Amino acid sequence: MSGKPGQGRGRAGSSHAPRRNAPPREPEPTGFAARPNPVRIAAYAGLAVLGVLVAMAGALIQPAWFPGGLIIALGAAAGLFYGGRILTRTQIGALAPAAGWFITVFLLLSGRPEGDYVFGDELGLVLFMLGGTAVAVMCATTSKVPQPAIRSGGSGT
Numbered sequence: 001m002s003g004k005p006g007q008g009r010g011r012a013g014s015s016h017a018p019r020r021n022a023p024p025r026e027p028e029p030t031g032f033a034a035r036p037n038p039v040r041i042a043a044y045a046g047l048a049v050l051g052v053l054v055a056m057a058g059a060l061i062q063p064a065w066f067p068g069g070l071i072i073a074l075g076a077a078a079g080l081f082y083g084g085r086i087l088t089r090t091q092i093g094a095l096a097p098a099a100g101w102f103i104t105v106f107l108l109l110s111g112r113p114e115g116d117y118v119f120g121d122e123l124g125l126v127l128f129m130l131g132g133t134a135v136a137v138m139c140a141t142t143s144k145v146p147q148p149a150i151r152s153g154g155s156g157t
Contacts, residue, residue, distance in 0.1 A: 040088065044096040047084045051100030054080050058128060059108045066124045070131070077101055077132045081139035091140050098136035105129050 029035075058073030065072070080101070085094035109125050 043088055044092060047080070047087075047093065047097040048100035050080055050084075051097030051102075052104045054097070055101040055104035055132075056108070058132070059105060062124055062128050063122060066122075070124050070128060073128060074131045074135060078135040078139065081136050085139050085142065094136065094140040098132075098140065101132060102129075102136065105132060 054073075054076050058076060062069040062073040080097045081094045084097045085091070087093055105128065109129060
């Protein structure tokens, strides 16, 4: 080894020391600023189609077996909205099926130009629309998606 500083073996750990003069890296964009993901877009479109199907089934079943049909229809909508939220881990995952559901219910339950309704004019229809809207808002605005429990392997539970 030569006696010149900077040659030969350096200080311990100098090869693994972080660079102090490196420019800071910009963080990756998230949310709407992130690059579109085709798989996620397809999932949102599929969830919106499922929302349309659940709305059509709910609009048919809720007046047939009132009040049990209303509970079943709202439960199916809640399951779809929350399932979309859990599946995609985003709020849009709950909003995509909710948008398809709401548009379909609005079109099915709104009046026709002749003055009558497609499915009749009952309290159940209003409860179906307001209840589904409330469930969609609750699912979309939950603060966090539950994380699976991980066992640490330590003593205790």
